[in-house]
Amino acid sequence: MKSLAQFCFAFFVAALASASVQAGEQVRDYPLTKIAPHTYVIHGPLGYPSVENQGFMNNPGFVITNDGVVVIDPGSSVQAGRMLLKQMRTVTNKPVTHVFNTHVHGDHWLGNQAIIEAYPKAKLIGHPEMIKKLNDGEDQQWVSTMEKSTAGFTKGTRAVVPDVPATDNAEFKIGGMTFRIYAPEKAHSHTDIMILAVEDSVVFTGDNVLNQTIGRMVDGTFKGNIAACDRIAAVKAKHYVPGHGPSGDVSVVTNYRQYLATLFSTVKQQYDLGKSDFEMKGVIVAKLKPYQNWNRFELEVGPHISLAVLELEAAM
Numbered sequence: 096m097k098s099l100a101q102f103c104f105a106f107f108v109a110a111l112a113s114a115s116v117q118a119g120e121q122v123r124d125y126p127l128t129k130i131a132p133h134t135y136v137i138h139g140p141l142g143y144p145s146v147e148n149q150g151f152m153n154n155p156g157f158v159i160t161n162d163g164v165v166v167i168d169p170g171s172s173v174q175a176g177r178m179l180l181k182q183m184r185t186v187t188n189k190p191v192t193h194v195f196n197t198h199v200h201g202d203h204w205l206g207n208q209a210i211i212e213a214y215p216k217a218k219l220i221g222h223p224e225m226i227k228k229l230n231d232g233e234d235q236q237w238v239s240t241m242e243k244s245t246a247g248f249t250k251g252t253r254a255v256v257p258d259v260p261a262t263d264n265a266e267f268k269i270g271g272m273t274f275r276i277y278a279p280e281k282a283h284s285h286t287d288i289m290i291l292a293v294e295d296s297v298v299f300t301g302d303n304v305l306n307q308t309i310g311r312m313v314d315g316t317f318k319g320n321i322a323a324c325d326r327i328a329a330v331k332a333k334h335y336v337p338g339h340g341p342s343g344d345v346s347v348v349t350n351y352r353q354y355l356a357t358l359f360s361t362v363k364q365q366y367d368l369g370k371s372d373f374e375m376k377g378v379i380v381a382k383l384k385p386y387q388n389w390n391r392f393e394l395e396v397g398p399h400i401s402l403a404v405l406e407l408e409a410a411m
């Protein structure tokens with residue numbers, strides 16, 4: 096079944112992608128940033144998947160252990176995954192042993208294919224609900240959504256779905272390092288895991304935290320997402336890698352939490368005054384002034400208000 100998220104997404108995509116582009120071999124190069132002794136991240140551009148960005152817009156990362164490389168979210172296509180591997184090989188020749196996928200949205204996991212083509216023995220790890228949803232058919236929807244949004248650049252990408260479940264508080268000991276799982280309930284997507292690379296004190300938050308960009312909330316809840324931010328901020332890691340946007344210290348988490356909490360509490364206050372979502376928009380946008388220059392703010396703030404109203408009503 097197509098989720099509301101995908102319908103909205105497909106609509107947006109159809110508006111963007113009209114011309115047809117040839118399938119690509121590899122996404123154009125983006126630089127690696129070393130953020131901790133064993134940890135590197137490619138910070139993708141901000142925005143929706145498009146012809147211009149070749150569908151690439153997330154933050155793939157990897158951690159080099161004694162035994163090999165652990166990848167987190169290898170991107171939105173086989174072409175993105177290949178670019179990640181190319182950049183990885185500039186700093187290590189070790190094989191990829193494990194891949195963590197933070198959640199079900201295709202911009203984070205469709206790059207798995209490139210990893211498995213190069214390293215067939217790599218273990219693919221994700222939230223049990225992510226594995227279930229993709230195996231129930233959502234995988235093909237993401238493949239075609241990405242292909243449409245890039246006018247065919249990602250053609251050849253196929254779904255390679257994780258088969259190792261990661262549940263809350265699980266720990267994976269890999270090559271002398273520890274990867275601890277935080278699986279918040281009903282946060283960004285109902286399929287989320289956040290991964291703490293303990294020795295490097297780095298958290299990969301998935302889309303539970305975003306920086307300089309606003310995300311879609313159609314698959315999540317404000318309450319759950321705020322709780323996820325609180326929980327992962329309390330870990331007090333040195334470095335936080337958001338699902339999209341620049342990495343940084345814990346302020347990346349608290350800043351996004353502030354956006355969510357301000358929006359949600361103001362919607363509640365306005366709702367209690369009897370305002371409709373249309374009537375309350377001006378007050379809410381004014382309260383969110385620090386975020387008005389964030390990517391996608393204009394596009395997402397209206398839907399976020401409507402979703403917050405629905406969430407409030409559902410809780411009554």
Ligand SMILES: [Zn+2]
Nearest residue numbers: 198200284302
């Ligand atoms: Zn997402």
